[in-house]
Amino acid sequence: MNQRENFFAMIEGKKPEFIPNIMELYKICVGGADCADQPTMGGIDVFGVNWILTKEGEMPEPNKFLFDDIADWKEYVSFPDVNTLGIEQAAKMELEGVNRDEVIINVYSPTGLFERLAAFMGFENTLCSLVEDPDSCREFFEAFADYKIACMNRFIDAYQPDVITYLDDLATANGLFMSPKVYREVIKPAHQRIVEAVTSRGVIFCQHTCGKCEKIIEDYVEMGAKIWSSAQISNDLEGIMKKYQGQLIVEGGWDSSGPASYIGASTEEVVTETIRCAKQYGKYGNFILFPTLLNENGNSLFVGDSRLGSMIEAWHRVEKLA
Amino acid sequence: MSKITEVKELVEAGKSKKIGAAVQEALDAGGQPAEILQAMVDSMSVVGDKFSAGEIFVPEMLIAAKAMSKGVDVLRPLMTGDNAASLGTCVIGTVAGDLHDIGKNLVSMMIESAGFTMVDLGVDVPAKKFVEAARENDNVTLIACSGLLTTTMPALKEAVATIKASGLSDCKVIVGGAPVTPEFAAEIGADGYAADAGSAAVKAKELVK
Numbered sequence: 001m002n003q004r005e006n007f008f009a010m011i012e013g014k015k016p017e018f019i020p021n022i023m024e025l026y027k028i029c030v031g032g033a034d035c036a037d038q039p040t041m042g043g044i045d046v047f048g049v050n051w052i053l054t055k056e057g058e059m060p061e062p063n064k065f066l067f068d069d070i071a072d073w074k075e076y077v078s079f080p081d082v083n084t085l086g087i088e089q090a091a092k093m094e095l096e097g098v099n100r101d102e103v104i105i106n107v108y109s110p111t112g113l114f115e116r117l118a119a120f121m122g123f124e125n126t127l128c129s130l131v132e133d134p135d136s137c138r139e140f141f142e143a144f145a146d147y148k149i150a151c152m153n154r155f156i157d158a159y160q161p162d163v164i165t166y167l168d169d170l171a172t173a174n175g176l177f178m179s180p181k182v183y184r185e186v187i188k189p190a191h192q193r194i195v196e197a198v199t200s201r202g203v204i205f206c207q208h209t210c211g212k213c214e215k216i217i218e219d220y221v222e223m224g225a226k227i228w229s230s231a232q233i234s235n236d237l238e239g240i241m242k243k244y245q246g247q248l249i250v251e252g253g254w255d256s257s258g259p260a261s262y263i264g265a266s267t268e269e270v271v272t273e274t275i276r277c278a279k280q281y282g283k284y285g286n287f288i289l290f291p292t293l294l295n296e297n298g299n300s301l302f303v304g305d306s307r308l309g310s311m312i313e314a315w316h317r318v319e320k321l322a
Numbered sequence: 323m324s325k326i327t328e329v330k331e332l333v334e335a336g337k338s339k340k341i342g343a344a345v346q347e348a349l350d351a352g353g354q355p356a357e358i359l360q361a362m363v364d365s366m367s368v369v370g371d372k373f374s375a376g377e378i379f380v381p382e383m384l385i386a387a388k389a390m391s392k393g394v395d396v397l398r399p400l401m402t403g404d405n406a407a408s409l410g411t412c413v414i415g416t417v418a419g420d421l422h423d424i425g426k427n428l429v430s431m432m433i434e435s436a437g438f439t440m441v442d443l444g445v446d447v448p449a450k451k452f453v454e455a456a457r458e459n460d461n462v463t464l465i466a467c468s469g470l471l472t473t474t475m476p477a478l479k480e481a482v483a484t485i486k487a488s489g490l491s492d493c494k495v496i497v498g499g500a501p502v503t504p505e506f507a508a509e510i511g512a513d514g515y516a517a518d519a520g521s522a523a524v525k526a527k528e529l530v531k
Contacts, residue, residue, distance in 0.1 A: 052421060054421060055419075055473060056471055056473065059421060059422075062421050062423050062444070062445050063423070063444070123424040123427075124384055124424070124427060124428075127380050127381040127384055128381055128384050128385055128388065130381050131336075131381040131382065131385060132385060172380070172425075172500070173500040174517065174518055175376060175379070176379060177379065177380050177381075178379050178380065178381050179378075179379045179381075179382075182379070182381065256472070257472060257500055257501040261472045261501075262472050262475060262501075263472065263473050263475070263476060264476075294471075294472060294473050
């Protein structure tokens with residue numbers, strides 16, 4: 001099996017021939033998101049939020065908010081016309097020379113419902129609003145979901161992707177930002193519409209949520225997500241892999257807060273972590289390795305790293321499915 | 323229910339719209355400002371414990387801190403010169419190279435709620451700025467340094483080393499953030515470590531007493 005065939009075997013709940021590493025599995029496309037969601041090189045986005053480029057990626061300029069009171073959101077938020085975003089041109093550039101028979105096309109859609117509200121009004125205001133004015137939050141999320149769905153449809157038309165990865169970080173290292181009840185009552189209804197918009201067109205939905213979010217994994221599966229990324233070890237990954245075998249692929253496993261992810265981690269530390277992931281998670285068969293390796297220039301996924309060769313070699317060397 | 327008990331319950335429930343009137347009623351009923359303040363500090367301690375135990379989440383903690391802040395606004399004019407409940411000043415910031423502030427802001431609110439006066443230096447704070455702020459402000463008893471990214475752990479180490487080398491012997495240093503462990507905190511020479519905002523307030527009190 002090639003990467004593509006092996007991946008679809010996993011999605012269908014069959015035993016794969018090998019356990020993939022995202023670095024070899026996906027063609028990750030971010031051009032559409034650059035137009036529609038957040039500028040990958042920083043700057044003002046289509047909503048007027050200024051993004052600051054850091055080595056780990058971009059983030060909204062701290063303490064500069066469009067509004068403070070969620071009840072006022074309509075005065076400050078105007079949705080762009082998706083026809084003008086340039087998604088088609090971005091797709092054309094990104095897909096040039098890509099062998100679709102081999103790799104999986106994975107289109108990233110960052111700044112999900114919660115993150116977008118936080119980009120507009122900051123985390124503290126957003127979190128307070130979820131419990132103090134849930135009605136206005138719900139109204140905002142529904143309106144923003146309409147925009148997201150329009151973008152998802154354009155992504156699907158332009159990229160013909162296999163997977164769309166929707167990114168919304170709802171958790172800290174210790175647990176969810178908000179209670180599962182608040183997530184379910186205030187965010188989930190609009191979230192569900194986004195998932196359905198993607199899956200109804202035959203595209204695989206990958207939910208990205210960092211941190212300890214295991215309390216709502218059931219919700220993700222129930223809505224139709226087939227992959228959960230970037231699954232961090234603060235969650236019970238093995239328990240989740242066992243419970244959702246045949247239903248959900250866990251993409252992650254790397255100890256992103258551990259020694260292998262520190263600046264200056266040795267090649268040996270990186271290899272040791274790779275082997276741990278292979279031995280601990282590979283046997284379940286519904287796992288994709290998502291290594292997080294950082295160096296002085298940023299995330300190795302985007303800037304490269306001299307340790308990657310050894311890491312990939314170690315990954316191939318270890319028997320994983322046995 | 324006594325008026326002070328009512329104030330405590332309103333803080334715990336995060337009722338910031340009602341707290342001002344309740345504090346005023348407690349004062350009108352003969353409550354002393356320091357007593358009312360202490361009741362609110364106690365409430366926030368309960369909130370911090372509940373957060374650390376996973377019984378409540380960030381929004382509930384935030385609205386409680388907001389309610390306490392509104393209550394303190396009513397008391398402040400009556401408490402000038404009364405340092406009975408003060409644990410000193412805490413200088414706080416996210417270390418150089420890191421722009422994240424949610425964790426730092428939460429910790430700041432909880433430490434303030436425990437009875438400290440806060441000096442928030444914001445994000446991307448160079449090591450020497452912590453020292454300057456500690457020298458420029460009165461009665462600084464605590465410096466709190468936050469870092470979210472593994473890439474800024476060296477900056478956290480540098481901040482602690484710079485503070486320790488500065489001769490600020492009366493200040494304790496507490497560190498925290500997603501990649502920080504108790505072992506790392508000890509290794510870089512910090513006096514304290516906390517895993518979350520609730521326990522940061524408990525640790526802060528412990529360090530300065």
